[in-house]
Amino acid sequence: MTRVQRLITCSEAVSKLWDYLDHAVTPRDQERVEAHLSFCRTCCGELEFAKELRTFLGSASAEEIPSDVRTRLEGFLEEL
Amino acid sequence: MSRLVNRESTKDAFLRLVGPELPGLYGLARRLIRDGADDLVQEALLQAYRGFGSLRDEGAAGRWLKAILVNVFRDELRKRSRAVVELPFEEIEDFSLYRTLIEEDPLPYSDTLHHDFLGAFGVEDVREVLLRLPQIYRTPLVLAYIDGFSTKEIARMLDVPLGTILARLHRGRKRFEREMWLYAEETRLLAGGDDR
Numbered sequence: 213m214t215r216v217q218r219l220i221t222c223s224e225a226v227s228k229l230w231d232y233l234d235h236a237v238t239p240r241d242q243e244r245v246e247a248h249l250s251f252c253r254t255c256c257g258e259l260e261f262a263k264e265l266r267t268f269l270g271s272a273s274a275e276e277i278p279s280d281v282r283t284r285l286e287g288f289l290e291e292l
Numbered sequence: 293m294s295r296l297v298n299r300e301s302t303k304d305a306f307l308r309l310v311g312p313e314l315p316g317l318y319g320l321a322r323r324l325i326r327d328g329a330d331d332l333v334q335e336a337l338l339q340a341y342r343g344f345g346s347l348r349d350e351g352a353a354g355r356w357l358k359a360i361l362v363n364v365f366r367d368e369l370r371k372r373s374r375a376v377v378e379l380p381f382e383e384i385e386d387f388s389l390y391r392t393l394i395e396e397d398p399l400p401y402s403d404t405l406h407h408d409f410l411g412a413f414g415v416e417d418v419r420e421v422l423l424r425l426p427q428i429y430r431t432p433l434v435l436a437y438i439d440g441f442s443t444k445e446i447a448r449m450l451d452v453p454l455g456t457i458l459a460r461l462h463r464g465r466k467r468f469e470r471e472m473w474l475y476a477e478e479t480r481l482l483a484g485g486d487d488r
Contacts, residue, residue, distance in 0.1 A: 223386060226388055227385065227462075230461075230462070230465050231458070231462065234443070234461075236443065236458060254391075257390060258388065258390045258391075261389070261390040261406050262390075264406065264407065264410065265389075265410065265469075266437060268410045268413075269418070269433075269437040269438055270437060270438060270440070272413075272415055272418040272419075272438060273316075273319050273320075273323075273415070273438050273439070274319050274322070274415040274416070274419070275315045275316050275319050276315055276319070277314055277315040277318045277319075281318060281330050282314060284330060284334075285314055285318075285330065285333060285334060285337065286311075286314075288334050288337065289306075289307055289310065289337060290307075292303060292306070292337075292338070292341050
């Protein structure tokens, strides 16, 4: 006998999208989100945007250090 | 004499390991606090030198140093004895940056609206948006999505239950999305260089 799955609303689906991408939802919620995404174009757009935003955040790290700060920190390290 | 040589070689090894990690450490410190990032890095370096013997894998030096920096940051917050207050969720639960962009259409000539919206943000803009978030949301967000720590690692570093971290990440993401939109409006980020 197949289990009848409760369809979730857009609001519920959107609230779980990042957790879904993080693999932090329960198997049942994963099924529900995927069932919702299978017919909701708007939420598919939300999902793609969430992916892009995650990638964007991951690349938003300034890995530079001003020369005066580097000089000060290197001076501190020398004195250890 | 041999002890001196040994101390020197330990120090040399530490300097060799730490040097390339300074930009990453400083970058993380600047995402966590608005002012005093270099002091935070300096204290982390001191703690790291004292605990250098505990580092088993040199390849993990960057993450080891960042974890120490987060510990120092956490201890500083505790010293200031600021009680962590979970903020009310307000109306943010229903906010969607994706839908807001479609509804407000701030770039009417764009065929790739969402992509172009994100593209308008420079690294310093993102930092400013992050710094506008309450610390309890900013810290896990930075550690998870910029510095790549797992939620379990973050829970351990911040000494709070995993469920709390997951809840703060959820709320932090919503607040971050809303703050991006407010920041873009407030600074006229999408209006182009002449109007800013």
